[in-house]
Amino acid sequence: MTLLKVEGLLKSFGGVTAIADLDFEVPEGVVYSIIGPNGAGKTTLFNMLSGIYIPDEGSISLNGKDMVGLSPHKIARSGVARTFQNLQIFFNMSVLENVLVGCHLRIKENLISTALRLPMAVREEAKAKQWAIDALNFCGLGEYISSPSDALSYGVLKRMEIARALAMKPSIIMMDEPAAGLNDTETAEMLSLIRRISESGITVLLVEHNMNLVMQVSDRVLVLDYGSRLAEGSTEEIQNNPQVIAAYLGTDTNDGVIGTKTGGSHYAV
Amino acid sequence: MKRIKGLIILAIILIALPILFPNNYFITVVGTAVALHAVLAISLNLLMGYAGQISLGHAAFFGIGAYSSAILTTQHQWNPLLSIGAGMLITGIIAFVIARPILKLKGHYLAMATLGFGIIVSIILVQAGNFTGGPDGLSDIPPLALFGWTISSDFHWYVVMSTVLLLIVWLVNNLIDSRSGRALRALHGSEVAAEMMGINTTSVKTNVFVLSALIASFVGSLFAHQQAFISPDSFSFFFSIELVTMVVLGGLASTYGAIFGALVLTFLPELLVVFEDYEVMVFGGILMLMMIFMPQGLFVALENLISRLYRNYFNPPLPVPASDGENHDVA
Numbered sequence: 001m002t003l004l005k006v007e008g009l010l011k012s013f014g015g016v017t018a019i020a021d022l023d024f025e026v027p028e029g030v031v032y033s034i035i036g037p038n039g040a041g042k043t044t045l046f047n048m049l050s051g052i053y054i055p056d057e058g059s060i061s062l063n064g065k066d067m068v069g070l071s072p073h074k075i076a077r078s079g080v081a082r083t084f085q086n087l088q089i090f091f092n093m094s095v096l097e098n099v100l101v102g103c104h105l106r107i108k109e110n111l112i113s114t115a116l117r118l119p120m121a122v123r124e125e126a127k128a129k130q131w132a133i134d135a136l137n138f139c140g141l142g143e144y145i146s147s148p149s150d151a152l153s154y155g156v157l158k159r160m161e162i163a164r165a166l167a168m169k170p171s172i173i174m175m176d177e178p179a180a181g182l183n184d185t186e187t188a189e190m191l192s193l194i195r196r197i198s199e200s201g202i203t204v205l206l207v208e209h210n211m212n213l214v215m216q217v218s219d220r221v222l223v224l225d226y227g228s229r230l231a232e233g234s235t236e237e238i239q240n241n242p243q244v245i246a247a248y249l250g251t252d253t254n255d256g257v258i259g260t261k262t263g264g265s266h267y268a269v
Numbered sequence: 270m271k272r273i274k275g276l277i278i279l280a281i282i283l284i285a286l287p288i289l290f291p292n293n294y295f296i297t298v299v300g301t302a303v304a305l306h307a308v309l310a311i312s313l314n315l316l317m318g319y320a321g322q323i324s325l326g327h328a329a330f331f332g333i334g335a336y337s338s339a340i341l342t343t344q345h346q347w348n349p350l351l352s353i354g355a356g357m358l359i360t361g362i363i364a365f366v367i368a369r370p371i372l373k374l375k376g377h378y379l380a381m382a383t384l385g386f387g388i389i390v391s392i393i394l395v396q397a398g399n400f401t402g403g404p405d406g407l408s409d410i411p412p413l414a415l416f417g418w419t420i421s422s423d424f425h426w427y428v429v430m431s432t433v434l435l436l437i438v439w440l441v442n443n444l445i446d447s448r449s450g451r452a453l454r455a456l457h458g459s460e461v462a463a464e465m466m467g468i469n470t471t472s473v474k475t476n477v478f479v480l481s482a483l484i485a486s487f488v489g490s491l492f493a494h495q496q497a498f499i500s501p502d503s504f505s506f507f508f509s510i511e512l513v514t515m516v517v518l519g520g521l522a523s524t525y526g527a528i529f530g531a532l533v534l535t536f537l538p539e540l541l542v543v544f545e546d547y548e549v550m551v552f553g554g555i556l557m558l559m560m561i562f563m564p565q566g567l568f569v570a571l572e573n574l575i576s577r578l579y580r581n582y583f584n585p586p587l588p589v590p591a592s593d594g595e596n597h598d599v600a
Binding site: 090101104109121128 | 448454458
């Protein structure tokens with residue numbers, strides 16, 4: 001079943017076309033990766049899917065519901081979560097509180113009972129705390145629950161952002177370069193985390209430059225080039241697509257297969 | 270638990286002071302002013318410290334509350350309690366109307382817009398002489414009466430203001446540690462991430478702006494009934510700056526810090542009468558030095574120092590949290 005459907009999407013910034021007439025469909029339950037060189041329009045696409053930018057033309061529908069023109073908080077309400085390429089951490093809050101913000105839509109709140117701290121509010125708060133702790137444990141961050149967020153390493157913060165997104169109980173999570181800036185161990189952990197997220201039934205939309213990770217974790221891959229679709233298919237189809245190989249590696253290919261080059265996880269552009 | 274502890278300590282201090290120093294001018298008169306300023310600073314801190322939206326016009330809401338009460342009770346013979354409610358209603362409507370356009374602005378632009386609003390209100394207070402009495406202000410404002418008990422003496426007012434302070438501290442701390450409070454603070458941390466968590470940032474900003482204006486209006490009305498005389502001087506741009514200084518001095522995003530800031534800045538002019546004409550300069554100087562040397566605020570800095578000393582004295586130092594420090598600047 002199709003979860004996310006994008007048709008004829010177009011976005012330009014002052015004459016520069018960032019996304020040109022893009023179509024794709026994300027089936028429910030898959031890990032769907034979007035790859036392409038820097039400037040191919042991946043983050044612009046994410047920003048449109050999450051309501052930060054409004055597309056010039058085209059439609060975006062989630063579960064058959066039109067999403068174009070909705071503000072980000074309304075899109076979040078329909079089950080879309082995302083993480084950011086440049087971390088967006090609430091540094092003025094602890095790790096637990098950051099993830100509790102992710103529970104925002106799941107907490108039932110009545111201002112009177114909150115202000116007076118009635119038992120109802122206390123119970124709801126305890127429930128939310130448990131959801132947040134579960135999300136942190138799921139991302140392997142159990143030991144950081146009570147840490148302030150401004151004392152943590154980059155890798156931990158990346159996973160905390162994911163925990164925060166998962167605390168929303170989304171139907172789809174959009175991850176913008178989750179492995180960027182991570183070392184090999186952290187990247188391996190990220191790979192297994194993405195797998196676990198997918199196994200828990202959440203559809204994953206992934207933008208990532210680490211081809212090794214993309215090829216290992218994805219069910220389907222969309223290749224963007226200058227804002228339009230260069231190829232789409234299973235990882236195998238993409239790895240053997242001559243156009244993709246040409247765009248990525250030029251004519252000078254090692255063995256013609258992306259991502260199996262030794263250590264060549266980050267391609268140069 | 271920490272929340273309750275702070276509140277209990279504050280309550281004990283507020284009760285103990287007049288018992289230890291009965292009929293002391295510094296307790297009943299200055300203490301009442303400290304409590305009033307503290308409530309104002311806490312309300313401004315909600316907006317500035319927690320939600321990260323600066324306001325240089327907070328005195329305007331304080332003034333609207335005070336003048337609403339004064340005008341309704343002196344010129345229309347309203348019941349003081351009713352006039353407090355009416356003042357809050359008027360303030361709430363004004364705050365709601367200006368919130369949306371104003372809070373679309375960020376940083377310096379927001380500061381300018383709130384500054385402009387504050388100046389407009391204080392000009393109206395001076396110029397609309399028919400209602401406000403112009404620069405001479407309004408006098409003969411009736412005292413407040415609660416259930417047949419007329420609040421008249423300085424000590425009565427000390428009790429009322431202390432109770433209001435405790436109540437506001439309790440409510441604000443409950444709020445800060447809830448879903449709405451986290452939404453507020455998330456706004457400060459990252460607006461785009463807050464939106465992506467499903468927080469309607471526009472309405473959260475509007476709500477906190479209105480809430481902080483309502484609190485200011487409420488204590489403005491109390492102020493009018495306490496003083497029995499008000500003039501535009503009390504609600505000028507300089508008072509807004511003083512409130513900002515209190516918040517920054519105590520420490521942004523710290524309720525007890527705001528109280529501490531109010532305490533210091535209310536006592537300073539009392540103790541240093543020589544500064545009278547240079548008060549604003551002294552406040553400006555404090556603000557500058559704070560920003561440079563203690564951006565997290567005096568109260569928070571002291572709190573950290575005490576807890577560090579306490580830890581070193583009673584326990585071995587804790588290991589540094591696992592943070593390799595590398596890759597930290599990639600973001």
